[in-house]
Amino acid sequence: MAKRALITGVTGQDGMYLSRLLIDKGYEVFGLVRGQNNPKRAVIERWAPEVTILTGDLLDPSSLHRALLTAQPDEVYNLAAISFVGYSWENAHLTSQVTGNGVLNMLEAIRLYSADDPGRVRFYQASSSEMFGRVQEVPQRESTLLWPRSPYGVAKVFGHYMTINYRESYGMHASSGILFNHESPLRGPEFVTRKISLAVARISLGLQDVITLGNLDAKRDWGFAGDYVDAMWRMLQQDEGDDYVISTGETHSVREFLDAAFARVGIEEWDRYVVQDPAFMRPAEVDLLIGDSSKARDVLGWTPTMSFEQLVGAMVDADVALEQPRAAA
Numbered sequence: 001m002a003k004r005a006l007i008t009g010v011t012g013q014d015g016m017y018l019s020r021l022l023i024d025k026g027y028e029v030f031g032l033v034r035g036q037n038n039p040k041r042a043v044i045e046r047w048a049p050e051v052t053i054l055t056g057d058l059l060d061p062s063s064l065h066r067a068l069l070t071a072q073p074d075e076v077y078n079l080a081a082i083s084f085v086g087y088s089w090e091n092a093h094l095t096s097q098v099t100g101n102g103v104l105n106m107l108e109a110i111r112l113y114s115a116d117d118p119g120r121v122r123f124y125q126a127s128s129s130e131m132f133g134r135v136q137e138v139p140q141r142e143s144t145l146l147w148p149r150s151p152y153g154v155a156k157v158f159g160h161y162m163t164i165n166y167r168e169s170y171g172m173h174a175s176s177g178i179l180f181n182h183e184s185p186l187r188g189p190e191f192v193t194r195k196i197s198l199a200v201a202r203i204s205l206g207l208q209d210v211i212t213l214g215n216l217d218a219k220r221d222w223g224f225a226g227d228y229v230d231a232m233w234r235m236l237q238q239d240e241g242d243d244y245v246i247s248t249g250e251t252h253s254v255r256e257f258l259d260a261a262f263a264r265v266g267i268e269e270w271d272r273y274v275v276q277d278p279a280f281m282r283p284a285e286v287d288l289l290i291g292d293s294s295k296a297r298d299v300l301g302w303t304p305t306m307s308f309e310q311l312v313g314a315m316v317d318a319d320v321a322l323e324q325p326r327a328a329a
């Protein structure tokens, strides 16, 4: 019998990579899509036609219950969230509801659905390095004190502890992946890496003059999304649910990302192409993130496969290919 998986947030970057990974492993995959006419539905249908789309919303508990009844999943991957940190200050209440309370809605739906056998459905929660915020230890590991710096980070802390609480209270197989930033050509253009790769591609093709950014000194531990969804799957194959940090163990500044991206298109001096605007600065910044993923490497046998330079190169190359037809027109 093929295993069955339900993915919330299937239209997002990670949902798309995870759906392909699970299909390739022989799973029957169900993906939750919100809204009555979501344009991303067509995208996931093209990307992974094997996925059965179910409609639902993390804010609507009965839709989650219905999705469980239809999918009858062995594994649930809760990737849905309002995930853009910058947006979370302007929409703090909504972020708390979706990114925080939404986790509780999903956990509670699973608890009621599998009350006869609490371990029957394995649950993955997409926790985040943003929970470390004002870092209390370098590098950050599973035991590092959490100090979130944004409404998004606070909401993720709530979801993280709820996941642990449901594991401890009800014996659920619930795991929390504390994932550091992971990127790819499928990354949303609101995030700094994709914003840069797209702009650099367009500048190199003569389609754009400058890119406007905020804080260039922030440092992140950037990995490849394809590697990180593999870690999610590995967590749910363990005998017990647990928490794992997933990271590369390397940190780079936004400035270094710009160096590598512009170098990819043969531009060494990029100062004249970059403008800074306070509008892109955050009310509270996370200055430095770097993770220690020793536990995942030891227990899950997980390692990242793509270097920082390869990742930046792949993103810029993909955006050059995407934008080239516009330059030729």
Ligand code: NAP
Pocket (backbone or CB within 6 Å): 008, 009, 010, 011, 012, 013, 014, 015, 032, 033, 034, 035, 038, 040, 056, 057, 058, 059, 078, 079, 080, 081, 082, 083, 084, 098, 126, 127, 128, 129, 178, 179, 180, 181, 182, 183, 188
């Ligand atoms: P993403 O591209 O922003 O995708 C978010 C997904 O959530 C989208 O499919 C979105 O649907 C869905 N969604 C939003 N609100 C919803 C709601 N109310 N009900 C149901 N679905 C809803 O995010 P990602 O980069 O793939 O990240 C996946 C998860 O990992 C997120 O929880 C994120 O917070 C977390 N995370 C990401 C990173 C990272 O570096 N990428 C690191 C740590 C943790 P629409 O397409 O309809 O908007």
Ligand code: F7E
Pocket (backbone or CB within 6 Å): 083, 084, 085, 086, 127, 128, 129, 130, 179, 180, 181, 182, 190, 191, 192, 193, 195, 212, 213, 214, 215, 216, 218, 219, 220, 254, 280, 281, 282, 285, 286
């Ligand atoms: O910002 C700085 C910004 O928005 C990275 C999400 O997936 O990873 C992501 O959150 C850094 C920040 O990602 C611009 O101030 C400078 O310091 O790409 P980002 P994020 O905030 O790290 C975590 C792990 C998640 O969980 C989240 O869901 O870049 N920065 N200038 C800028 N950032 C943006 N977006 N735009 C700029 O113009």
